[in-house]
Amino acid sequence: MLENSTPPAPxxxxxxxxxxxxxxxxxxxxxxxxxxxxxxxxxxxxYLCLYFDGELFSTLFLPDPALYSWPWLSLIPxxxxxxxxxxxxxxxxxxxxAAQNPAASPIAMAIVDRQHTNGLPPPTFPDAAANNTITYDxxxxxxxxxxxxxxxxxAYNTGDTVYVYWRECDAYGNSVAxxxxxxxxxxxSQEVDTGFTVLISSPFITAVATTGTAEVWYSVVPLTGxxxxxxxxTVDVDMASSGVYPAPFIPAGxxxxxxxxxxxxxxxxxxxxxSLQFVPGGEAVxxxxxxxxxxxxAPDTFWQSAVHTLxxxxxxxxxxxxxxxxxxxxxxxxSAQAWYSVTAPAVPGVSGVINVQVDAQHCTLIPAxxxxxxxxxxxxxxxxxxxxxxxxxxxxxxxxxxGDIVTAYWTGYLTSPDFPVxxxxxxxxxxxxxxxxxxxxxxxxxDNITPVGNGYGEGRYKVxxxxxxxxxxxxxDVSVMMDSASSLLMSCxxxxxxxxxxxxxxxxxxxxxxxxxxxxxxxxLPGGSDAWFNPDGVQTLLLRLDDAGTVSAQVYSFATGxxxxxxxxxxxxxxxxxxxxxxxxxxxxxxxxxxYGTSTGAVANGICICSxxxxxxxxxxxxxxxxxxxxxxxxxxxxxxxxxxxxxxSDSHAAGFDVTDTVPESVAFxxxxxxxxxxxxxxxxxxxxxxxxx
Numbered sequence: 001m002l003e004n005s006t007p008p009a010p011x012x013x014x015x016x017x018x019x020x021x022x023x024x025x026x027x028x029x030x031x032x033x034x035x036x037x038x039x040x041x042x043x044x045x046x047y048l049c050l051y052f053d054g055e056l057f058s059t060l061f062l063p064d065p066a067l068y069s070w071p072w073l074s075l076i077p078x079x080x081x082x083x084x085x086x087x088x089x090x091x092x093x094x095x096x097x098a099a100q101n102p103a104a105s106p107i108a109m110a111i112v113d114r115q116h117t118n119g120l121p122p123p124t125f126p127d128a129a130a131n132n133t134i135t136y137d138x139x140x141x142x143x144x145x146x147x148x149x150x151x152x153x154x155a156y157n158t159g160d161t162v163y164v165y166w167r168e169c170d171a172y173g174n175s176v177a178x179x180x181x182x183x184x185x186x187x188x189s190q191e192v193d194t195g196f197t198v199l200i201s202s203p204f205i206t207a208v209a210t211t212g213t214a215e216v217w218y219s220v221v222p223l224t225g226x227x228x229x230x231x232x233x234t235v236d237v238d239m240a241s242s243g244v245y246p247a248p249f250i251p252a253g254x255x256x257x258x259x260x261x262x263x264x265x266x267x268x269x270x271x272x273x274x275s276l277q278f279v280p281g282g283e284a285v286x287x288x289x290x291x292x293x294x295x296x297x298a299p300d301t302f303w304q305s306a307v308h309t310l311x312x313x314x315x316x317x318x319x320x321x322x323x324x325x326x327x328x329x330x331x332x333x334x335s336a337q338a339w340y341s342v343t344a345p346a347v348p349g350v351s352g353v354i355n356v357q358v359d360a361q362h363c364t365l366i367p368a369x370x371x372x373x374x375x376x377x378x379x380x381x382x383x384x385x386x387x388x389x390x391x392x393x394x395x396x397x398x399x400x401x402x403g404d405i406v407t408a409y410w411t412g413y414l415t416s417p418d419f420p421v422x423x424x425x426x427x428x429x430x431x432x433x434x435x436x437x438x439x440x441x442x443x444x445x446x447d448n449i450t451p452v453g454n455g456y457g458e459g460r461y462k463v464x465x466x467x468x469x470x471x472x473x474x475x476x477d478v479s480v481m482m483d484s485a486s487s488l489l490m491s492c493x494x495x496x497x498x499x500x501x502x503x504x505x506x507x508x509x510x511x512x513x514x515x516x517x518x519x520x521x522x523x524x525l526p527g528g529s530d531a532w533f534n535p536d537g538v539q540t541l542l543l544r545l546d547d548a549g550t551v552s553a554q555v556y557s558f559a560t561g562x563x564x565x566x567x568x569x570x571x572x573x574x575x576x577x578x579x580x581x582x583x584x585x586x587x588x589x590x591x592x593x594x595x596y597g598t599s600t601g602a603v604a605n606g607i608c609i610c611s612x613x614x615x616x617x618x619x620x621x622x623x624x625x626x627x628x629x630x631x632x633x634x635x636x637x638x639x640x641x642x643x644x645x646x647x648x649x650s651d652s653h654a655a656g657f658d659v660t661d662t663v664p665e666s667v668a669f670x671x672x673x674x675x676x677x678x679x680x681x682x683x684x685x686x687x688x689x690x691x692x693x694x
Contacts, residue, residue, distance in 0.1 A: 006249065007039035009106040009177075010050070010091050011071065016175065019167045019215060023114035031078050032110055035071035036093055039105075047096040049407075049429050052076050052110075053089050054464060056405045056431050076110075086112050086219060086227040087163050088182040088295075094256060096427050099420065100409055104256030106247075107355045109180050111165060113219055113229055120155055122233035123164065123216050124148045126197070133236040134205060134214070139350070140341075144201045147233075149185075149218050151195040155228070158189045161221045164198050168205075168237060170212045178247075178352045179207035179214075184295045201289075203339045206350040208237050209244045243277045243347035248286065248338050253356035257470050258328070258336070260363035267324045270338050272351075274318040282310040282346025288323045288338045290331035290358065293468055298334055303327040310346055331358040333469040359469040366397040368474040369408070369442075369459045379479040379517065379547075380449065380457065390446045393459050396439045397473070403466030404432045408442040410459055412452035412480060414548075415606035419662035423451040452480040454489070454514045454549040479547050481517055488521070488567060488577035489514035491687070497586045497597030497613055499556040504652035507613045508534055508554040509581040509599050511565050517549040520570045530559035531583070542570075552608065557583040591678035592620040596671060604665070604686035609638075609658040612671055612682070616653045622675040623650045627657040631668045635661035635686065646674075661686040 013033055014021045021032060034050060042065035050058040050072075058074040076091075078084065089110040095103050127138050127145045134145050147164055156162060161184065168179035181204035185196065205214070217232045249271045252262040262268065270286055278284075285308070290301025305321045313319075328336070336358050341350045373384040373391045380391055393408055411417045412424025426448040432440055442461075449457065460475045496507040513521060525531045525539040533541045534554040543551045557563060560583050568576035586595035595615040602608035614625055629635055629643035637645040637659055647655040661667065664686055672679035 005041065005101075005103045005254070007093075007095055007103055007105045008037055009108045010093055011035040011037060012091065012108055012110050015111065019165065019175075019180070020111040020113040020116060022116055026078050026112075026114070030075060032076040032084070032089075032091075032112075034074045034076060034091055034110075036074070036105075038065060038070040039095065041097075042095075043097060045098045047427050047429070048072065048093055050074050050091075050093045052091050053084070054468075055403075056429060059429060084110075084112050086114055086221055087161070088165075088184075092256060098425060100411065100425055100427060102255035104254065109182055111182070113227075115227065116229045118229060118231045120218070120220065120228055120230035121150050121152050122231040123218055124150065124233060125216075125235045128235050131236070133238050136206065136239050136242045136348070139202050139205050139239075142199070144199045145205055146197045146199055147183075147216055148197050149195055151191075151193055156187050156192070156220045157222065158187055158192060159223050160187045161185070162187060162218055163221070164216070164218045166200050166204055166214060166216050168208045168212050168214050170208060171210070176208050176212060179204050186296075201337075201339075201353070202341065202350045203353040205237060206239050206242055207352065208239050209242075210240050211236070211238050213237065241348070243342065243349035245275060245277065245340070245342060245349050245351035246273055247352035247354040248272050248340055250338065250354060250356055253354075257357045257359060259470055259472060260360050261365070261472070263325050263328050263360060265325060267322045267328060269320050269322055271320050272314075272318050272340055274314065274316050276315060277347035277349070278310045278315045278342070279346040280310055280312050280315075283343045284308045284310060284319075284340050284346075286321045286338065286340040288327060288336060290328065290334060290336045292332070292334045295335075298331050300330045301327050301336070310342075328358065329360045331360055333359050333361050357470070359471070362465075362469050362471040364471075365474045366463065366471050368476040369461055370394045370396075371459060371476065371478050374478040377479075379481055382450075382482045385446050385449050385482070390444050391449060393442045393444055394439055395442065395461055395473075397463065397471075399465075400432065400440070400463075401437055401466055402432055402434045405429065405464040405466075406432060406440055406461055408459070408461045410444045410448060410457060412449060412455060412457045414452070414455040415662065417458045419606055421451050421453075421455065424448055424457075449480065450482050453482050454517070455480050456548060479517065481549060487515065488569070488575055490565070490567060490577040490579045491601075491603045491608070492565065492579050492581040493599045493601045493608070493610060494581045495584055495597070495601070496556070496599035496611065497595075498560055498583050499558055503615060503654050505613055505615070505654040505656050506534065506556050507597060507599065507656065508556050508611065509583070510552055510554050510602065510608060511579070511581070512550065512552045512603055512608050513543075513545065513567055513577070514550045515545055515575065516569065517545055517547050519545045519549075519575075521545060521551065521567050522570055523553055523565060523567045525555065526564055529557075529563060531555055531557040531563040550607075555581065560584055586615065589614070589678065589680050591673075592616050592622050592676050593671070593673050593678040593680060594620075596680055598682060598684060600684045602661070602686055604661045604663055604688065606660055606662045609660055610667075610684040610686065611656055611658050612669060612684070613656045614649075614654065614671060616649055616673065618653055620653060621650075622673045623648065624674060625649050625655050626672045626674050627659075628670045628672070629659070629667055630670050630681075633661070633665065633667050634663040635659050635665070635667045635684075659684055664688045
């Protein structure tokens with residue numbers, strides 16, 4: 001279950017007093033006012049994008065959130081009486097942090113009702129009790145509550161669109177968050193002269209939590225003519241016997257969309273958060289409803305989970321269910337809602353609703369972007385970046401058109417895009433213009449490329465199509481060569497114990513070189529010394545730098561002391577580097593953990609290793625040794641892929657553990673013999689890239 005990092009919904013202050021936006025408000029304010037409140041974990045450099053009915057309207061690179069004047073205010077301009085049309089409109093925003101983790105806010109509904117004339121009769125509530133109150137039992141019985149839209153002379157005709165709006169106020173008259181709902185209904189012939197009912201789903205009714213009042217009205221948008229609105233009908237809502245539960249979370253929709261390639265054969269996951277109102281033995285049911293692009297329920301997309309019996313673990317950890325793909329794919333391009341209900345002995349109630357956009361149509365990755373500067377050698381060099389103060393990313397895909405919203409991403413890394421280089425991440429979202437229907441050129445600043453040094457960069461993008469839906473591109477990886485070709489970068493680990501051929505482990509220090517990609521380099525150890533390159537046992541080694549301009553070697557020694565390592569590029573001996581490493585005596589440990597030692601000081605690039613070595617007594621009967629990284633860390637032990645690993649020492653009476661890291665830090669460890677309880681504690685140090693030396 002992923003952590004839910006959903007920011008709060010945008011605020012629509014023009015709707016605060018009555019639940020809709022009139023022509024007077026549009027004219028006086030110059031459009032629809034949208035406020036984005038401060039959200040949890042807001043950080044400098046976050047990238048915010050505000051959307052209105054799927055169109056990008058505003059972006060913001062967040063400065064220091066502590067100094068920023070919240071809320072972030074945006075204005076959606078209007079165009080006469082034609083746009084936006086009367087009716088409901090979706091408003092949401094996304095946040096992308098410095099590590100390119102996206103999060104989408106809940107969707108707020110902006111209701112435009114220019115001429116709210118109150119000319120049509122109010123709706124009524126057939127499920128309300130005699131005292132005009134909707135109870136929780138009634139909501140359970142009807143899976144929501146029905147609203148009757150009466151007929152009146154010339155109110156509506158076949159084919160007209162009717163929007164039925166529901167909003168709740170608490171006992172003090174304050175709007176209830178999460179209660180705003182709109183049902184879109186297209187009039188059919190048999191409803192003319194009679195009227196019709198619509199169903200308001202349970203979560204929008206139970207949102208009031210205790211008691212309050214619902215205000216309900218409808219707006220008729222005819223095929224031809226002027227929109228009309230009804231008087232507001234009111235009904236009391238009594239949910240005092242129910243609990244309040246937060247909305248579920250859909251990990252695949254954390255960016256506001258469930259993309260086609262996120263829909264697995266099993267479907268998609270819905271997470272129900274933990275709740276202290278859960279009681280073991282209670283029951284919960286999760287529901288899912290898909291909608292087409294027009295907002296109407298899509299056929300064959302309503303799904304209800306099997307009854308989930310609550311356990312003690314659910315109280316603290318929540319639980320998850322899978323919505324089968326068969327109920328997602330028929331949505332095609334549209335949206336979906338999910339919620340859950342809980343019954344006794346847990347506190348009974350219905351959760352809030354999560355809304356998510358769905359694209360089950362665009363199931364193929366679109367073409368990767370191109371980097372003109374990398375043409376020919378697939379490498380972006382320092383000279384190319386400095387001459388243009390950055391580099392271009394060119395995007396082309398089938399059917400691109402003005403109005404498409406394209407978000408481009410760049411990630412610089414040394415080993416994996418999952419571990420980006422700090423400062424080497426860049427994102428930009430924009431709407432394509434009429435000049436960009438063949439290709440779009442995005443510009444990545446030099447400041448987001450040079451921190452990579454010698455490594456790699458990944459480019460990708462996603463498209464929100466003007467005609468609906470979303471798609472992601474394939475990725476393009478390029479080599480990045482920012483370090484000067486006239487220098488070598490050398491880093492060494494140090495401290496390894498001396499090697500004894502009678503001991504079944506060979507302690508090693510490592511040397512890591514970075515320089516001109518493809519260059520042949522000679523490494524050498526002092527002649528006559530007791531240090532040798534592993535595994536060949538030589539003191540001169542010829543290596544070739546890889547496409548990223550890096551290479552590594554390992555050294556062992558029969559004697560303690562400092563050892564100087566020298567390196568130069570064979571084709572240009574002036575490009576050289578040298579550095580010392582130290583070999584030490586073994587340290588004495590407790591009990592059967594007779595001797596131990598470490599090699600430390602590796603570069604934190606996910607490749608270079610620090611090591612921990614041990615010997616047990618020759619007569620020891622212990623079967624295994626254990627290394628545990630004991631504090632919160634990003635380091636791992638590669639043989640296990642985690643922070644804990646075991647090795648067999650029953651026959652060898654010696655062993656070694658390698659550790660890698662992607663973050664410069666000190667890593668505390670415990671080395672132990674689980675059979676006896678003997679242990680020692682120590683620290684490994686991972687460093688930044690070493691300075692250039694020559």
